[in-house]
Amino acid sequence: MSSPTGTDDGAEAPEGGAIVYDLASGCTADDVDVGSRYRATVNGVVDYGVFVDLSDAVSGLVHDSNLQGSYEEGDQLVVELGEVRSDGDMSFEEVDVTEFETEHVAHGTAADVDGLADATGDTVVVEGQVVQIKQTGGPTIFQVRDGTGVVPCAAFEEAGVRAHPDVEIDDIVRVSGRAEERNGGVQVEVDALTRLDGEAADAVEATLDDALEAAAEPADIEPLVEWPAFEKLWEDLREVATELRKTVLEGRPIRMRHHADGDGLCASVPLQVALERFIADHYEDGDAPQHLLKRLPSKAPYYEMEDVTRDLNFALEDRTRHGQKLPMVLMLDNGSTEEDTPAYRNLRHYDIPVVVVDHHHPDPEAVEPLITEHVNPYLHDEDYRITTGMMCVELARMIAPDLSEELQHVPAVAGLSDRSEGEAMPDYLALAEEQGYDEGDLRDIGEALDYATHWLRYSSGEQLITDVLNVDCDDRQRHTELVDQLAQKAERDVDQQLDAAMEHVEHERLDNGAHLYQIDVENHAYRFTYPAPGKTTGEIHDAKVAETGDPVITIGYGPDFAVLRSDGVRLDIPQYVTELTEEVDGGGVSGGGHLVVGSIKFVKGMRGEVIDALVEKMADAEIDEELASSTALPDDV
CATH class of the missing domain: 3.10.310.40 (Diaminopimelate Epimerase; Chain A, domain 1)
Known part of the structure; x- marks a missing residue:
């Protein structure tokens, strides 16, 4: 038999008082113990006593010899479980307690989110923080984060009616319900959802904070190549990796804005794949990577008002329609100059954080008061030869280290696309050659990226671009044929343009x-x-x-x-x-x-x-x- 808290840990009475348990409606006889005290509701009065309910499935008799007062149906009192007979009948006695602490008992076995896959079909109890509330045409979906991950919890009222309207984003809650497989993950079908406060909430929140700090810590990796100039940026990149991992775990979406060129794509695509894998590892909702991360190309070398207006509009709509938090904006290969500040000021009206990883010549005095993190080689007396793609490949590895081999050729593509002659370029080219790419192959990839993103315009071209870059691509032959085709078309169109333009x-x-x-x-x-x-x-x-x-x-x-x-x-x-x-x-x-x-x-x-x-x-x-x-x-x- 479990303890009355629904966990394996017993509870000690507070000094000078007692614990009185309040059972959730789904609790059964397995959730009560002889000698423990409970809140009870009178459901019937007879000559020899009163019948009381502790939950929908737990009830019994308080004999008149064990009553201290007179009661009517619906009255509440505190009782102690005296005996459970062989036939399952329970007898209680009223107790008089003046100082006590009420503790809610959720029905089910205490579980961590990362263990729910092994508990499907069971009734579980999860304690955590609400990071998203989405009202569907049926249930209300509460995304709840504990120290190990995030799980969707479906609570039903009438179709399309908000369940538990008193619960808001960031509240600490206790959820009990049946764990079921849904959308490639696990969903809790809610029996009871209670908002915690006071010491109970503080205890859960402290546990969550500790777990968040641990989970947000970047992977301990070594740089792909030894490069003293790059080492100056390493701690800055680790801080950004920590911020990104923490943002994902807190349920805040990320809108990734990147310059629409070869280096911008070499920066954004690896980071997109890494974040999607990190999200999938920590969310039980199979659709979470799609909902929490958007990669968006920017044509201009700064954050245009058109782009920020679109981002704000979508963010506010998602907050209203899908119960999401307002996003973080992640600027890649862009965002370091004074030209970006009007857009940043627009975001600041809504307290939207901005993180910048860039290698353009920066205006730190202009932008840094408006952003959260800023990584740029110029801030360490280096220059554009350290490309954003090189930096973001390492950033991606800090978030999803299993990607390392898959990304080994990307820094060389970034360097060639942005014409870097940094001291480490020969080493990056050697790494790419280990993966079967000679310099001609890498240049063709850069040209193919440039050609494809030109025609994609404002579209991210998710699968096409990952296939061209051969990141998260499951067919090397398809990648090779696609690059050859796009690079040849790019060369043809450039030749045609130069033939027309050179005379002028x-x-x-x-x-x-x-x-x-x-x-x-x-x-x-x-x-x-x-x-x-x-x-x-x-x-x-x-x-x-x-x-x-x-x-x-x-x-x-x-x-x-x-x-x-x-x-x-x-x-x-x-x-x-x-x-x-x-x-x-x-x-x-x-x-x-x-x-x-x-x-x-x-x-x-x-x-x-x-x-x-x-x-x-x-x-x-x-x-x-x-x-x-x-x-x-x-x-x-």
Whole structure:
């Protein structure tokens, strides 16, 4: 026989008082003990005493010789179980207690969420915190987190009517009910759900807090390669991994925003797969990964107002329709500049946390007051050569270390896509070769990613992109054939674009000796096709660098934008944007990126003034002989 608490642990009477148990309606004779005291309700009065109910299934007689007062049907009193006869009949006696503590007894066996798969068909008791409340057309679904995981608990009232309206998100509760298999996991069919308070709630909450801290601790892994520059970022990445794991366990959704290019995809896809696996490991709801994580590409190299407005709208709808908490926004390969701050201020109205992992030149004074975590190599006197994809592969491994072998080639793809010549690139290339990828294969993957994401536009292209990157892909041959096809189409379209555009490229020699090439990509390149203006400018730039072997600056401009590329010239595009904003009255200048690669926007009618002022600044820039011998510049704007 179990103890009256429904657990294997007995309860001690409080000093100066006693414990009186209050049985849940589903409790049976197995949940009571002789000598224990219970709340009882009179269900009938006879000449020789009163009959009392302790639950729907537990009742008995209090003989008049054991009564201390007169009672009517419906009255409540405290009784002590005196005897259980061989036929199951129970006899009670009334007790007079002035100081006592009431303890609820849930029907069932105490269970942890991670053990429910072995308890299907049994009645269980789970204590934990409510992290989501979703009203369906039938039951109300309470997602309840204990120290080992999260389980959906289905409570029934009338169809579509909110069950237990007094229970809210973050409340500490005790749930008893039958564990059943549902949606590839386990669901508790609720018999009783009670909101705990006082010492009972405090005890459960303390246990949950300890378990959360332990479960949020990142996996103890070693970096894929030895790289002193990268080691400076390791603790920052561990803090982000902790924050992400904790966010998942607390039931807060994550909206992952990433730059829509090769490095952005090498950052976001591994992290998406890792988080989905972590969610699946800790949630008994098979649909939880889909509901708790969204990967969303961003075309601009900063968080646009269009994107943040969409994110806010979806977040508020999900809170209303699905009972979700407001999300965390996770910015990858994006989010470090002053251009992001208007969007962040919008999120701040709703206390939505923001975490940034990026390698663009940052404005920490502008963004850090508005975000929770910020990882960026520039904050440690490093630069863009440590790409966001490299960082996020390690971040993914800290969350789901079993992914390590599957991700071994991804940092090399990220480095080649963003033209990193960091000291560790040979080591990353060697790791990829161990998995059967030579450098040509990796470049093709980067081109295929760029081509696919161009046509996907605002769609994440879940399965297509994972197949191209060969992460969480179950068919290597399909991956190879897909990459070959997309890379060939990308090469064909680039060649076609250059054939049309090259004759329209204008050239001049700047005072500092650099070649300046300009092209109107709005009028002298194919529009609404691949490659886009940024990629087109980059391809023209690469061709001119190879042709001249000298320092080169290339500007591809449209009616209200310009894309900038530079080799061998020490530019500072973020600083130029700041200066142009002040110097060109009515120009409406904004933008950013890396120091030598970026994009700017301006008012259409002020294009001439803005570009002329920009060229003047470029003509004064210092020539960098070291950079002049290299084409290792990022191509992610």
